[in-house]
Amino acid sequence: MIAGPLKQGDNDDDVRTLQQTLATHGFSPGAIDGMFGQGTVAAVMAFQKSEGLLPDGIAGPRTLSALGLADSTTLPSAIPAVSVQIVSQIFPVTPIGNIKSNLPSVLSALVQSRISDKPMVLMALATVRAEVECFEPIAEGESRFNTSPSGHAFDLYDNRKDLGNRGAPDGAAFKGRGYVQLTGRLNYQTYGPKLSTPVDLVSDPDRASDPTVAAELLALFLADRELAIKKALLAGNMAMARQLVNGGTNGLDRFEDAFERGSSLIPDLAAD
Structure with missing residues (x-):
């Protein structure tokens, strides 16, 4: 099994195993040389599209699992890095008491819906700021x-x-x-x-x-749109990511500001 993630620029035996497995599945990366170059990126993306995964060209837990190279599809959680202090910087005009009261149930709901990776945590927080900047339902x-x-x-x-x-x-x-x-x-x-x-x-x-119900509804609603949201984010189309939730672009300025602030405050994690 491969721990991953594997991405362009990596060069080791795990990459060689990935290349061999991709070729076995009918997605040739070119030379089986252990070097994660453009050919391997293209093969990974083609496989991801075939499997309905996010086509980012990175072999993360879900991609490796689909190839039979990982035991778990669980993405690394960003939740441990999300604190009231960090969220208060993402919500610069929001009373910190509201964040203290309601952030725990929101984060718990994201974990429950298995969307606690960084892009979806950012999506949730940015959505809350765009919809209800007071951080209360x-x-x-x-x-x-x-x-x-x-x-x-x-x-x-x-x-x-x-x-x-x-x-x-x-x-x-x-x-x-x-x-x-x-x-x-x-x-x-x-x-x-x-x-x-x-x-x-x-x-x-x-x-x-109700705060607990509202937190779960937020997580469930985003989870149902996870792949489409991540494709929009991958393309840098923040307006589309917002539209997938709101049906329009109302609050886009707050959404983009929150996402940008959170991106710099929360550390990067593995891809799909």
Whole structure:
């Protein structure tokens, strides 16, 4: 078994084993010479695409496991490096008391959903800052995007088929809540049963703003989009990464700032 990760520039027997295994699977790296060069990068990327993995050209735990060269697909966790002090730098205007109160449940939920590697931790924290910079789960307020000039609160959500809404009062009942601002009957119906202790969020939508529930909803929502998010991040497309969660680019400035701050404060870890 190989501990990994293996990446371009590495030169050892583990790389030779990787090259031999790639060739056996039908993805030739060129010369089997133990040197992780461009040919090996291309072969790893082709294999990753074939297996539905992040095509970053790095042989991390998931790639090595798919090749039969590692026993575990678990990515190194960034959680030990995430402290209240570090997060307070990522959230420069947020009361530190809110971070102390709510950060533990958010980090625990990320571990539970197996997205505690650095890119997903950054994605979670940046999402929280873009959605609820106060670092408390809150309910969405009325705005011109959800309420018409002469209509009742959240009437522009009432008939949104893409949200699974069926008309009034669905818009107000299933408005955005929590850290990820979970919105729409369909999302409430989908994610309630996925919680560690299932909750009927359709009957009791306000539970989505409970701190523990909100943390789990954030983690579950991001986990369902992990590969797409990582592809966007790999391409440097922060707007797309934000859109995959928000459906648009609202809060993109805060999202990008939080991600940049966190990237420099949290140490790099292994890739997929």
